[in-house]
Amino acid sequence: MPAEVAEYRAEQLGIADPSCLKEYGERDGDDPCTRRGDPGGGSWRDFAEVRDELSEWLDARAWTTGDGPKSLFDAAAGWLRERGVLLPGAGRLARLVGTVREAANNRLWEALYGLLSTSQRAVPNSLLTVPPGARVSELDHLRRGPVRISGPQMKWALKRAEEIAPFGMGEVDLSAIPPRRLAELSRYGIDGKASLLRQHGDCRRLATLLATAVHLTPRAVDDALNLLEVLIATKLLARAERETAKEKLKTLPGVERASAKLAAAFQIVFNTTSEQVDTDTGEISPPEVETLEAMWERIEQVVPRHELAAAIAALFRADAAARLGRRRGMAVPAGHSVRHRAVVPEAPGHGGRLRRCPGGPAGPEGVEVAAASDGP
Known part of the structure; x- marks a missing residue:
C-alpha cells in the first residue's frame, strides 16, 4: 500500500503509528489495527478462534444440502459476519470450503458404497457395459423413457420397468442418506455420460449408480402409468367418443x-x-x-x-x-x-x-x- 494512503487511513482511524500495518499478518486480538467494535458491542474475534466451529458447520451443510462451492463460500462469509469474526483472505476461506465439501462428498460415496453387498456391487457395474450388438450401454438404454404416445412405446415402457425391477436397489436401506444428496447424485447419474462414470473410483461410481438405480425404479413405473393414462384418454376414449358421435349422427x-x-x-x-x-x-x-x-x-x-x-x-x-x-x-x-x-x-x-x-x-x-x- 502506498505510504500516503496508509497515513491518510491512519489519520481517519485515529492511529498514531501507521507502520503497525506491517504487522497485520501477525496480529493478535489486542492489536490496535483489529480492535474494532462488532455489531453486538464487543470486540472482533480472530478467524483462527472459530475455524474448527466453522468447519463443523460447513460440513453439516455440505452433507445435507450438497451446495456448490460458491454457495458454501457465501454462507461461510455470512456465518462469520453474524458472529463478529474478522474475515480471512478469500483464498484461505475458499480452500477451507473446498476441503470440507470434498470430505462430505467422499463420506457420502463411502456410505452408499458400504450399503451394497458384494453381490449387489456387480449389478450397478453391469449398467455401464455395452451389450453385444448394441451401440449404447445398458444405463443409456434404461434411463430414456417413452417419447411418443403409441402402443409400441407402451410396450417399451412396461419392458423397461420389468428390466429395472430385478436390480433390487429398492431394497437397500437409504434412510441415513439425506434425500437431497441422493436426488442430486441420481441426476448426475442420469444426465452424465457412461464413459465419464467409468472413469470414477469404485466408491463414487457405485454410489452414483446406486442412486441412479434407486431413482429409476419408481420412475419407470410412473412413466408407464402416465403413458397408459394418456393412451386411454387420447386413443381409446377419444376414439370411442368419435365413433359414438358418428353412430348418433347416423x-x-x-x-x-x-x-x-x-x-x-x-x-x-x-x-x-x-x-x-x-x-x-x-x-x-x-x-x-x-x-x-x-x-x-x-x-x-x-x-x-x-x-x-x-x-x-x-x-x-x-x-x-x-x-x-x-x-x-x-x-x-x-x-x-x-x-x-x-x-x-x-x-x-x-x-x-x-x-x-x-x-x-x-x-x-x-x-x-x-x-x-x-x-x-
Whole structure:
C-alpha cells in the first residue's frame, strides 16, 4: 500500500503509528489495527478462534444440502459476519470450503458404497457395459423413457420397468442418506455420460449408480402409468367418443322420422277425441269419434299401425341408450343392445283404452297395441 494512503487511513482511524500495518499478518486480538467494535458491542474475534466451529458447520451443510462451492463460500462469509469474526483472505476461506465439501462428498460415496453387498456391487457395474450388438450401454438404454404416445412405446415402457425391477436397489436401506444428496447424485447419474462414470473410483461410481438405480425404479413405473393414462384418454376414449358421435349422427334421421310419425298419430288422437270449442260463438262440439276402433281408423289413414309400433320402439331404444350413457359418464358404444319395456300411453276415448304390453322385447315386433275395457 502506498505510504500516503496508509497515513491518510491512519489519520481517519485515529492511529498514531501507521507502520503497525506491517504487522497485520501477525496480529493478535489486542492489536490496535483489529480492535474494532462488532455489531453486538464487543470486540472482533480472530478467524483462527472459530475455524474448527466453522468447519463443523460447513460440513453439516455440505452433507445435507450438497451446495456448490460458491454457495458454501457465501454462507461461510455470512456465518462469520453474524458472529463478529474478522474475515480471512478469500483464498484461505475458499480452500477451507473446498476441503470440507470434498470430505462430505467422499463420506457420502463411502456410505452408499458400504450399503451394497458384494453381490449387489456387480449389478450397478453391469449398467455401464455395452451389450453385444448394441451401440449404447445398458444405463443409456434404461434411463430414456417413452417419447411418443403409441402402443409400441407402451410396450417399451412396461419392458423397461420389468428390466429395472430385478436390480433390487429398492431394497437397500437409504434412510441415513439425506434425500437431497441422493436426488442430486441420481441426476448426475442420469444426465452424465457412461464413459465419464467409468472413469470414477469404485466408491463414487457405485454410489452414483446406486442412486441412479434407486431413482429409476419408481420412475419407470410412473412413466408407464402416465403413458397408459394418456393412451386411454387420447386413443381409446377419444376414439370411442368419435365413433359414438358418428353412430348418433347416423341414427338421427331415423329418430326424426319416428318422431314425425308419432307426432302425426297423436295429433289425430287429440283432434278426434277432444271436445271442440268454437272461439267465435263459444259453442262446444262433441269429439269426432266415439270409439277406439274409429280413432284407429283415422290414425291408420295417416300412419299404418306397424309403422307406428316401429317408431315407438325406435324412440324407446334411443332414450334408453342416452340414459345409460349418462349413468356411465360416457356414450354407449355402437351396437349396444338396450332392453326396455315398450309402453303405449293411454288415449282418451269411449269404449276402450290403450294399455302396456308387458314383457315385450326390444324392437318393433315387441311393441303391441291392444284394446282393453275401461275396467281394471
